[in-house]
Amino acid sequence: MANLTVEVAFHHPAELGEGALWDVEQGVLYWVDIVGNKVNRFDPRNGSNLAYDVGESVGTVVVSQDGVLLLGVRSGLAWLDPDTGRVTHLTDPEGDKPHTRMNDGKCDPKGRFWVGSICEREPRFDGGLYCLNTDLSVTPKLSKIQCSNGLVWTGDQRTFYYIDTPTHEIWGFDYDVENGNISNQRVVVRLADALGSPDGMAIDSDDHLWVALYHGHQVLRLDPKSGQIELELPIPATNVTSVAFGGNTLDELYITTARAGLSPAQCANEPLAGSLFRARVPFRGVPANRFGRPLRAG
Numbered sequence: 001m002a003n004l005t006v007e008v009a010f011h012h013p014a015e016l017g018e019g020a021l022w023d024v025e026q027g028v029l030y031w032v033d034i035v036g037n038k039v040n041r042f043d044p045r046n047g048s049n050l051a052y053d054v055g056e057s058v059g060t061v062v063v064s065q066d067g068v069l070l071l072g073v074r075s076g077l078a079w080l081d082p083d084t085g086r087v088t089h090l091t092d093p094e095g096d097k098p099h100t101r102m103n104d105g106k107c108d109p110k111g112r113f114w115v116g117s118i119c120e121r122e123p124r125f126d127g128g129l130y131c132l133n134t135d136l137s138v139t140p141k142l143s144k145i146q147c148s149n150g151l152v153w154t155g156d157q158r159t160f161y162y163i164d165t166p167t168h169e170i171w172g173f174d175y176d177v178e179n180g181n182i183s184n185q186r187v188v189v190r191l192a193d194a195l196g197s198p199d200g201m202a203i204d205s206d207d208h209l210w211v212a213l214y215h216g217h218q219v220l221r222l223d224p225k226s227g228q229i230e231l232e233l234p235i236p237a238t239n240v241t242s243v244a245f246g247g248n249t250l251d252e253l254y255i256t257t258a259r260a261g262l263s264p265a266q267c268a269n270e271p272l273a274g275s276l277f278r279a280r281v282p283f284r285g286v287p288a289n290r291f292g293r294p295l296r297a298g
Helices: 264-269
Strands: 006-010 017-023 028-033 038-043 048-053 058-063 069-073 076-080 087-091 100-107 113-119 127-132 138-145 148-153 159-164 169-175 182-190 197-203 209-214 218-222 229-234 239-246 252-258 276-280
Touching: 017 058, 017 100, 017 197, 028 058, 028 239, 028 252, 038 058, 058 113, 069 100, 100 148, 113 138, 113 148, 127 148, 148 209, 159 197, 169 197, 209 252, 218 239
Parallel strands: 017 239, 058 100, 148 197, 197 239
Antiparallel strands: 006 276, 017 028, 017 252, 028 038, 038 048, 058 069, 069 076, 076 087, 100 113, 113 127, 127 138, 148 159, 159 169, 169 182, 197 209, 209 218, 209 239, 218 229, 239 252, 252 276
16 A cells, blocks of 8 residues: 555644544534643634633543534533533543543444543552433443543444553454443454554444554554554654544544653654644545534533
8 A cells, every 4th residue: 555645734732632533514623632621623624723721631522413512521521512612511420539530532323422531640440431321321331441542333333442541452342232231342452562552543434443552653554353454654743642534525534643741852853743633545434423412402
């Protein structure tokens, strides 16, 4: 396969860019700066990037049926009205754990919001994965998680893939689309430590996985059935954090990066670190699911 060209979509020194999500209805990319407390809305039609300051660390963003943004933040789950910038707290699945905060999350095919936590200090592996149902109740899904990251569903809605970053593994689960139950946990890919740490993840229309590698300078395309690496996409930043398919035909891969943890010398050598990147790829993604109820009415 010919080398793919990676370009800067938006040059910005995000401390911890993350949570890339393309919204098909609006034709924009949402992404966050966790450390900067920002939710970003990037519009490729004019190159603009609208930033909302939500007042606390924000790990992920999804869109509800009425265009309101649903967030995973330090204090749990909240929604952001993009018209007013108002943030409204919903619930905190880990209110008894001050050492954790919400991290990556996505909506499943039924519009439920799955979001997991990260342990920022001891005790380790004390986080979890949760599902915010459309009636706004919360169902725990996994426990003993250290750094909840990439999560995607296959096109036939029968398999759920998930990453707990320090394990260097991608897990597969049988998935029941009607009730959201997951079962039969297994390791589908084990990445060598030398490649970097698996972070955010997207899935294409062939049910192959695209994984951002923190400390890894690249994005990998993986076949979860064979465990084989099928494509390596180098990125001009050490910390590659999340990926999302976007564009009119979902054949543009958006990639977030981070400056966090880099020394001043490393930052000087990586002037694009923290920026939002884009690459046109010979594959197509699938539309991101919206949260399955409007939120603006409360």
